[in-house]
Amino acid sequence: MTDDNQQENLPKPPPLPGQIYIRPGIDDRPDLDKALTPEDKKAIARLAVHIEREQPADSAERAETQAVRLSAAGSPAVATAVPPTPIADASSAFLDMRDPMVAADGTRPDKSQVGRLTASFALAALLRTAPWAMLNMVALPAILDRIFGNALHAGRALPLSVEAARVSGAAPAPWLALVVIIGAIVGLVANVIVGVLSDHTRTPHGRRTPWIIAGGLLSALFTLPLGALGNVGSILFFWLLLQIAYAMLSAPLAAAFGERFPDKFREHAMRWRGIGLMLGQLLGVAMGVGGIALGGALPFGLTAAVFVLAAAVPVLVWPKEPSSEQIANVKYSLEPAFDQMQLPSGDDGATFRRAYVARIFMMAGVGVMTVFQWFIVRHYVLAEWYMDARSAAGSSPRIWATCIAMLMIAVGTAVGAAAAAGYAGRFGEWCEAKNVSSRVVVITSCVVYAAAIVIPIVLALFLSTPVINAGLCVYGIVSGFAFGLYDVFNQDVVAATIPDPRDNARYLNAFNVASVIGTVVAACLGVVAVLSLGYIALLVAAIVVVLIGAFLTPKD
Template sequence: MTDVRPPHQIVAVDGEPASRPRVGRLLALLLPATAAMYALFNGISAVILPVQVEAVDPASKVGNLALLTTLAAVASMVAIPAGGAISDRTRSRFGRRTPWIAAAAVVSAVACILMGLADNLPGLIATTVILWFAANFYSGAITAILPDRIPEDRRGVASAVIGMGTPIGIVVGVQVASRAGQLTAYAVIALVLLVTTALLLFGAKEGSARDLPAPVRNRGRAGVPFRSFFAAFTVRDFRLAFLSRFLLFASYFVVNGYLFYTLQDHIGTGNVPGGDVAAAVSTLLTLSIVVWVLAANVAGWIADKVDRRKLFVGVSALGVAASMTIPLAMPTWTGMLVYAACLGASIGTYFAIDLAVMSLVLPDAGSEGRDLGILQVATGLPQLLAGAVGGAVISWFGGYPALFVFGSLCAVASGVLMLRIRCIR
């Protein structure tokens, strides 16, 4: 059920329209909560879980990690829309989102601790599915705060502020995961999620939802709304944008999802500083994120000045492809450092302009939220499927070099598709 109030009459806790200071405080508290969520996803998937999987069965680590990430993907694909849809229909004195955000944070924290204690494959499977479902349910509910409580004239700034949660969360999560022991890392990640969630929910309280109109039940034919929901795919440029985005993120997440094992088995544990693979992963991701943020700030400004957004996004995708050839030509620690810096510059440029490009291919002004949400699937789905796809590529096509070839080809295809879009420059 969509909130029927006009966007500039968003109600605050006291029943009055939300003021700008309230929005500022909400954004200031949303950023750390969002960063904590991404710290959980990336710290666990990039560092802690691969170590646990290897400890359980070293000989089957690639296949087992692929199994776990596939199951996590299934749980996530159900949880993300469920978090938004169920909270949409909630009518409590604490609001629509707050009860579910709080519950999901608590379940996620408990699941983190249980996952840290798991020492066999069935235990890892159960706790991974529970954690990924709860954390993605949290994601679906917390993301809905943006249209609920941010006026339209401030949503651009809000998106930029909240978007910074991704790189911050990656850096924090990977640093914690690589510097602390297994159970300690899980406990710290759980505690940070609980604390930042509590600060958000108590520091920027949501108004009561009891007076909102009751959720409307759809009594029409099921097939008609289903087809209309995906009507944007009938437009050529929208399809190209979706496919381009899907392939770019498939390239990025499939390769990075196996970064730990790539360093361990392709580069060699003895060839990374101190023989510490977890610390090496942290170093590479941190380097990549720092360059990412710097490139994003510069590229966005230049693209606006020259009005060539499509060109910048297409070329940045080709830059990702070129970056992934570096570990093939230089399978050394130095080569991986160069790869991380070049990848960060390319993906940072892409992120700086991608959302602007996506907003320009939306075919229906009355359904922009829906269609942007569909384009977000092209970001989330590759991330969820990355483990299974990467495991298949490694197993079927000759190991880790094939992973970089796969990533490079996907990025090239992404760039070519982006450059074929007609409605933007």
């Protein structure tokens, strides 16, 4: 026993290297309760505060979303071209240390996913613009033309004189203006409400996807009855429902564009989206006039089907939207969104307010020529031709002449907008080299657009439809090119009037309202002009307000 105890008390040799494994960060971790002093423990306790989960920025607070909406409200050239001075985005990843390959929603799309996103938004722009252009530029005025007894079919006699024909053609103009005014206001409010609601939507399918699908299906549903309605009241009812449904489709698409594209690829995707807008406008007019000229009826079934595709195609093509269930469920209000639409006050915003008013006048002139385009072609430019054709045939000719003329304008406008988008970059470089300001280009574009309006006045003197159609195509090219350059370079002027680049989203949000106000002013002005002196006064009024817009353009 004594020998055993002595052996236990003998000193043990130290362990050989590697004999005992010490796990780094585990076995050698100090006991913080013993290692830290009471002062250290109090300092750490002060850092242990609850941090609220970050709420994604609302779509109204993002400059890129407002730029997307601005391009949708104007010429497609502004979305396709490269402006001289792009709208600055204070939240861009290029201005800080964030990764520009990561989108605002936190995703990092790879090369194939970026291609799918680009294709989906380009197709969405085409598919949602086509039925909307068909309804606004062809279907709605043609429906009212039919209700008020103007010749859409063979066999109806026109009045005995060209002047009487033009006076009778003015009958549906006030009702068209009423539907357009109320629809524009309801659409503006619906865009704000849908934008706020979609920003705070928490579903496994994301914030935007449910709204896009519902908006496309409801737009198709409300489009189908329009072709069978026979009074203005029912048309107005379904038109207002359609405005709300279309806002459910378009507003989430605009917001999704800003939050799903990384900053690195957004400019490239914007160009493809502009091409989609351009082709969509042309396809929409072709759908409308084709249905009238070939079948004698408006193609509302086809239009409803395109609305369904506008909702389904982007959702199926783009990568699945991430779930939004992790978004904090916070209380929200619609008031801040409506407040951002108000004009800024004070001396700092004086120049911006002038640009705002100039935009209203320009959009009023453009709105007069687009809202009443069917009536201008049918009851002014072609009125004398219809009288001559009736005298030769003994009955009222079919409406195909109006359809071809509308299509020629649409083709010319698309060509002009494409030319403006293609040459805007080179023209901007030339202006920079020659020290020509963007304001000079904007004013020149307004003057050229006003000069283009004179072409329909001259064409009303011709009886030959080939001459008229060629002239209307030239009108479309010149006006499309002028309006395209105006939109591209006016963006530079507007950017220069914003006092603080950090407030770009708020200023652009307010500036987008100017397009809606311009449409309302155009409808009111058109009614007064048509009912007082006829369509010649309508064209003269459009020239005057466009020139006023040029005069009010501020210095950049």
